[in-house]
Amino acid sequence: MHRPVALDLVRSIMSSMQTTPRGIDRIELGYFxxxxxxxxxxxxxxxPTPWGMRWYPRERIVEGVAFFKRIWRETGSAEGDPVLARLRREIPGTEPVLVPPAKRKTRRRDLLSAYGQTARMLIGDKWSFGRPLSTMPQGAIYLNIGHFGLGYPIFLRWLDRRPDVKSVFMIHDTIPLDRPDLCQPSTTQAHHRLMEATARHADQLIVPTPAAGETLRAELARRGARDIPIAAVPLPIDDIFRRPVAPDPVLSAHPYFVICGAVESRKNHLLLLNIWPDLVRRHPGREPKLVIAGSRGFMSDQVFYMIEKSDVLRRHVHFATGMSSPALAALMANARAVVMPSFTEGFGLPPVEGMVLGTPAVLSDIGAHRDAAGAHGVFIDPTDGPGWLEALSGLVDDTGFAAAKARVASFRAHDWPSYMREIGTTLAGV
Known part of the structure; x- marks a missing residue:
């Protein structure tokens, strides 16, 4: 007999501030x-409401999924995306590119606005206080995919009053605890609270790679937690990245590489910026470009300062913040490679999306990347600048690029049906 499922919507509420989804936002939406x-x-x-956590029926969640797909332009096409249109003008050129302004701090009223927007969408035209958790169906599974609310005990207190509810959490990684030097102090503090909540409440855990499962198990053991089952299930790739993408006559004519994700220290953008002038000099007349598809994040100032002060980088590094998923798929499909030189990751979704599209992936040699990409990725130490230079230079060459594409042609990743079959088995066993 299957239990009812109660979906935690805290991350969804916060994500309504974004015009485009992050990887975990798309994963959560896919679950829903x-x-x-x-x-x-x-x-x-x-x-969460001013009256505590409340539950809302299925039809409101169906409306919510449609709402997010609409505001994130998930159902549109790449053709109408203004960021992709701009890149099609910029990449063939040699004019310096304007560096994006500094990231604006999130203000409290922004958070309240995001909450209000999503709450209105979920609650509907007629105001509803929702239903008290005491009336929630017995024996439900509380499923938290978004991670966010687990770091705030106020969102979980209700579980103490409902011992019949089983809790299943997706834990993306333990990066803020393993590498606090690469994360904001507030993020590390929240992750400590997340681990405390996991140890106290979780009946089943889901992780994206065996490597992430190993670090999670070690962290829970260090805290003296009971043994909690952990299911390591590689993340699925959306259909958007599975559809054939025709070569773009503008983009495909100019060699470029894509790094996707927030610009923050753990993503190691600086390695790429340090080798790029040499990469440009090696290929006169076919100078490769780097497209940074992501917004400013923690400790990103040095990255943008370096670009501002280098004429070479300003002519060969482009920014793609706010792309729709269909446009991102088109950008990846026409690239020489999706690159991810991160010092640490829980999975690394963009390179896998790129490989599903038939685009090579060059990755840092870490456990999560090897779990996600298998024998189809090119793995280089994240501190090996010369190694990265040689690998990317080989992909600018058409012969090397063709060989790399042949290498990823047989790559396979979970689609949503196959992924959810494994997740369904896990949930049914709780």
């Missing part, structure tokens, strides 16, 4: 769509 469509029992949502 899949469970609403196929889970044999009821599916509903939990929303």
């Amino acid at each position: 769509e899949s469970l609403l469509a196929d889970w044999p029992a009821d599916v509903f949502g939990l929303i």
